[in-house]
Amino acid sequence: QVLLVQSGAEVKKPGASVKVSCKASGYSFTSYAINWVRQAPGQRLEWMGWLNVFNGNTKYSQNFQGRVTITRDTSASTAYMELSSLRSEDTAVYYCAAEGNAFDHWGQGTLVTVSS
Amino acid sequence: SYELTQPPSVSVAPGKTARITCGGNDIGSKSVHWYQQKPGQAPMLVIYYDNDRPSGIPERFSGSNSGNTATLSISRVEAGDEADYYCQVWDSASDHRVFGAGTKLTVL
Numbered sequence: 001q002v003l004l005v006q007s008g009a010e011v012k013k014p015g016a017s018v019k020v021s022c023k024a025s026g027y028s029f030t031s032y033a034i035n036w037v038r039q040a041p042g043q044r045l046e047w048m049g050w051l052n053v054f055n056g057n058t059k060y061s062q063n064f065q066g067r068v069t070i071t072r073d074t075s076a077s078t079a080y081m082e083l084s085s086l087r088s089e090d091t092a093v094y095y096c097a098a099e100g101n102a103f104d105h106w107g108q109g110t111l112v113t114v115s116s
Numbered sequence: 117s118y119e120l121t122q123p124p125s126v127s128v129a130p131g132k133t134a135r136i137t138c139g140g141n142d143i144g145s146k147s148v149h150w151y152q153q154k155p156g157q158a159p160m161l162v163i164y165y166d167n168d169r170p171s172g173i174p175e176r177f178s179g180s181n182s183g184n185t186a187t188l189s190i191s192r193v194e195a196g197d198e199a200d201y202y203c204q205v206w207d208s209a210s211d212h213r214v215f216g217a218g219t220k221l222t223v224l
Contacts, residue, residue: 044202044217045151045159045215045218047212047214047215050213059211062117062210095158101164101165101168101170102149102164102165103204104161104164104170106158
């Protein structure tokens with residue numbers, strides 16, 4: 001079955017960067033686009049960006065433009081999301097989601113805490 | 117940017133039908149997807165392309181979409197349906213994916 005396994009929780013200081021990984025299994029990695037979605041504590045889901053896994057093309061939310069980079073390593077069936085210039089408001093659970101018909105499959109989430 | 121409007125909360129008695137709305141400008145021309153999220157868990161797709169169900173989702177879950185409102189309906193509501201529900205679309209104008217603010221479904 002399709003499985004997306006994300007890297008573990010991170011604690012970062014303001015101004016630092018974080019890179020979260022999302023390892024896919026159970027399907028051909030290039031068959032689904034990968035999206036990244038975050039959720040601050042008690043808040044709504046927020047779309048961050050999209051990756052065409054086949055050709056590497058990306059699209060980012062204007063809310064994160066310039067701070068977020070989504071990449072992939074097809075040999076490792078893994079997608080990555082890097083967020084820079086972290087601030088306390090970036091404390092959230094970050095999810096990867098494989099997009100076929102919709103966000104069909106989700107990773108378990110990675111808690112990123114930004115604190116001095 | 118395209119915006120989706122959901123009621124913050126909906127309450128329903130067990131066995132009744134819950135209806136959760138998602139409003140947006142001419143949303144009927146877009147494909148709407150719905151996700152269920154229980155506390156501490158990742159979201160799960162329950163309806164895609166307005167009214168299709170992924171395998172494993174009960175027939176009690178259905179959707180509709182017309183004009184400026186899409187609706188997720190859950191018939192014969194059970195205690196286990198209590199969760200947050202989010203609608204989502206792809207906005208072709210911006211090539212962005214957009215989520216609604218979410219609706220908390222409470223089973224009385």
